[in-house]
Amino acid sequence: MKFTGELSVKAPLAAVYEKVRDARFFASCVDGVKDLAEIGPDQYSAVFETKVAYMKFAFKVTVAVTRADPPREIEATVEGTPRGIVGRMTATSITTLTEVGDETKIEYAVDAALTGKLGSLGQPVLRSKAREMEKQFAARLAAAFQPGGAAT
Known part of the structure; x- marks a missing residue:
């Protein structure tokens, strides 16, 4: 399952x-991340709690x-196991940053695989959660x- 998206931030690329x-700042931007x-x-290890x-x-x-590749690109892998149910999550993400005037455009692509009960939810539900x-x-x-x- 692939997710892509982009967003812009009014701040310099670097x-x-x-x-x-x-990592600590990134985790603070993702709802449900604990114990980083x-x-x-x-x-890094963490607990990620969410409702889907x-x-x-x-x-x-x-x-x-x-x-x-500072300050333009970051690639990461994520692996996880849900607590209390059988399943597994794996994902690879590539994030690319581009300076556009006085803003920075962030483009991302995530290739995720889910097994077990979470995998049975279906792509539309998971895409909606990703957009949220x-x-x-x-x-x-x-x-x-x-x-x-936090940046000042």
């Missing part, structure tokens, strides 16, 4: 890259930054670059 590359811990260079359709899920996830998460992330990232935000 500043946006630094924020996106900061660095387990190695560019490797009528079901709540909690995943134990590991994230590894597999490639970084994108909106939250974009709002929190943009807020960091406002006066009084």
